[in-house]
Amino acid sequence: MEAIFDATIQLVNEIGFAETSISKIAKKANVSNATIYIYHENKEDLLLKTYLKVKGKMSEKMFQGMDESRTVKERFESIIHNFVEFIQTYKEYFLFLEQIMNSPLPQKWCLDDTASLFQPIFEMFDTGKRQGLFKQEDVRMLIVYSILPVAELAKGHLKDGTPFNDQQLNAAIVMSWDAIKA
Amino acid sequence: MEAIFDATIQLVNEIGFAETSISKIAKKANVSNATIYIYHENKEDLLLKTYLKVKGKMSEKMFQGMDESRTVKERFESIIHNFVEFIQTYKEYFLFLEQIMNSPLPQKWCLDDTASLFQPIFEMFDTGKRQGLFKQEDVRMLIVYSILPVAELAKGHLKDGTPFNDQQLNAAIVMSWDAIKA
DNA sequence: CAATAATAAATGATCGTTCATTTAATTTCA
């Protein structure tokens, strides 16, 4: 049931983890408490499924329309633009993710498979490193210095309500590129 | 009571927000439930005070031994080193902060005063901009591209247990500088 | 002894979860 997922994401964003109960989710989703347990084993299972669903959506949006035959720089900018687009269009998905990923839950779940959802990023950075475009550093380091700051900036604008305009985004992309370029 | 703060921080890191109750905090701190209410109005007040305390500690550690008469680059590297030191020494403080700051609580609290704790950072970046060392971008942007990635890297090492050695840190500082330098 | 600090115990409310039952949809077969 889609309504249960949506209610979960909305509530976690509105009132936080600690205050989000099954009763409140059920009420917001317009179903009975028991209905939730038809589709999900328990509360934590619901959270895990919601997390996986949201992460899948993010991966899908991040790489849509991406052509592996394009240049590294084209792919780089495409990924960043798609990511910003995702954050702005699915802001509740994104903020939900941020909250989950900073909680002890992922450690508890030990999900090794979610990294594979973002393989095109590793692919792009590896190619860039081979071509001598990027610094010879761990790809995680390249990601942290180029993609994560953009996400953080977009998040900031999401939270204070100010728009993240093209000029600011382009300035950010320049800084991302400067950080990782050889 | 210090034990109450420590228990709160530990529990939030171990089992997360949703599962951290007053009873569990009291038990871990070896006090009665009621004792917590002598020092704190309610659960949320306890969280807020813990948050402020931790943020204060972070600010204190971040700028200790910092001399405003030093060069911008020296201050820059000092701040980053201090920050990494803080993250590694007070890892539970840091992870607690990350969890709070990605929850809806700070928005609810509307704390405008906490930014002032980190004024030396703004000071340093402003000076650097005036001297033409840094790009003429919003200071928040400079922070997001230079300090935040280091924190993220340190956090990664904290979570997977691998050490964040000097060589990696120096490589990170180079990338930070490249990202923001004019 | 007075005052402060800490407590155990109890409060009603809400928690996650289960269960017996109803309603809706689908299949069976005369």
Add this chain to the structure above:
DNA sequence: TGAAATTAAATGAACGATCATTTATTATTG
């Protein structure tokens, strides 16, 4: 086809446990 039988989906009500918070009582201490 159409009534009867079966399955599936959803529910309200209830469970014991735990929740945040309060009260009345007991230690502690100067």
